[in-house]
Amino acid sequence: MNRKVRIAQLSCGPEYSGVQKEIYDAAESVGAEVFFPDIALADVERAVDAFGLDVRSADLKLMIARAMALVEGRVDADGVFISTCFRCAEAAIVRNELRRYIPEHSRLPVVSYSFTERTTAGTLLTRMEALTTIARRRALLAREEQTGITMGVDSGSSTTKAVVMKENEIVGTGWLPTTEVLKSADGAVAQALEMAGLTMDDIQAIGTTGYGRFLIGKHLGADLIQEELTVNSKGAVYLAGHQRGASTVIDIGGMDNKAISVIDGIPGTFTMGGICAGASGRFLEMTAKRLGVDITELGPLAMKGMGKNVPMNSYCIVFGTQSLVNALAAGSSPEDVAAAACHSVAEQVFEQQLQEIDIKEPVIMVGGTSLIEGLVYAMGQLLQTEIVVPRHSQYIGAVGSALLASGFIKGE
């Protein structure tokens, strides 16, 4: 049996918020154990002085001292989980600085999260799974080339995607809206196999990802069932032809968003979330519906408009929709409204998530929303960089799964 992955917890407040057990449970479910690095009391003030961040809360001082003990190798760990109370400004400063400090001074993967009393193990699961995978499967994640015939299936919240790959080429793709999870997966798989001119018997290994990964993984007898943070990172750098060095991957999904700082194809720091659907692909779907256009037409429409002509803030999808309706009622053109919607979503992601990771070029946008060129343009304007959207970017999870699954052929 594999040794448990040891995750060092640096935190302030979870035990008093009643969520410490949720953290333990999330770690346990992915074969990891969470521990608090032991340090001497004398180390605390010394570490705070050396770090130079003069905070008042003692638990935050302790976090800093524990981080330094990890970086200096005085405590062994495979990964680090940083967690503080949502809405605490002092803690947010410490969380941000430690999330930057640890990867800069060590090879430890880090994930951070701000919790409320409503945080559950389910919310933390994907993050813990990614952290554990990075720690445990570095060899698997080092794979840069797909071999044999493999399939990847991404069961997302909005759409289900399937990809068949053969000797490092994508030979079949399938895409369906997610309705019944298994039915959508079977449909997408059938499409991909038909396009590839292959049958299930030809497939040598299968990888699944996305929200429905466990269900479809069991259904298809998958060799690899993997959360989307690591899979998307691999898929993005593979498709963009940028497997070595630093890059940033942005995936604005139907239900949540991922921003991942990638080094050599392996996620370093990442954030996952979306305070509200207003910052997700769902808002763009609603915008397209209200404008009476297909989602595929929204991007070109937005490129013809001027977003700044329409006041819109989609921090909340309800208020965002109100802005949308008001703008159209006031006579704004559909082009301007489409551009404003794209800008608003990009701005939410920029303000809520991209501030939390170090943006390193190239910035690669993936997922279905990366095909909405108005959104990609808006993100490029905010980041002041040219965004890379690789071919097949909408199949990112499926491609990453198929690529990594090839590591399982013939017991590889």
Next chain:
Amino acid sequence: MAKVFIYPATSLILSDLVARFGHKPLGAALGIRERIQTAGVDSPPLQITPEEPKRGLKYAAVEVPSGVRGRMAIYGPLIEESEAAIIVTDADLAFGCMGCARTDELILFSLRQKGMPILELKYPTNEEEGIQFVAAVRKFLDSLPKEEGEA
């Protein structure tokens, strides 16, 4: 015997001093012990469940971080129950600390709002200050009613 809230609430030395001079110390030990001894709760390490931050809404609004509200669910009832308080400021971490500076601010404010006898002292930094510290605590505790109804 007066119920004396101690700050820092985790200070064993303060707790001991209050008990030694004939009063009941109200601090973290009481609040946490009550939870640890509650059967049927499985929320390690402190047996605080997500219900506590909700109970803490009595003392702090919903926009206040959950960790502050969870702590207030422990300390708030003790502050309500208290008849006097000893506050030691600038204390060394080893003397006792409650982890969160925002909770500290709210606890101190709540204590001062009650209009009860409060002794505020700076943490002693040398032996002479230490002697004066203990003497001040003793004098304060002696001034509190020992028996019920005593002025």
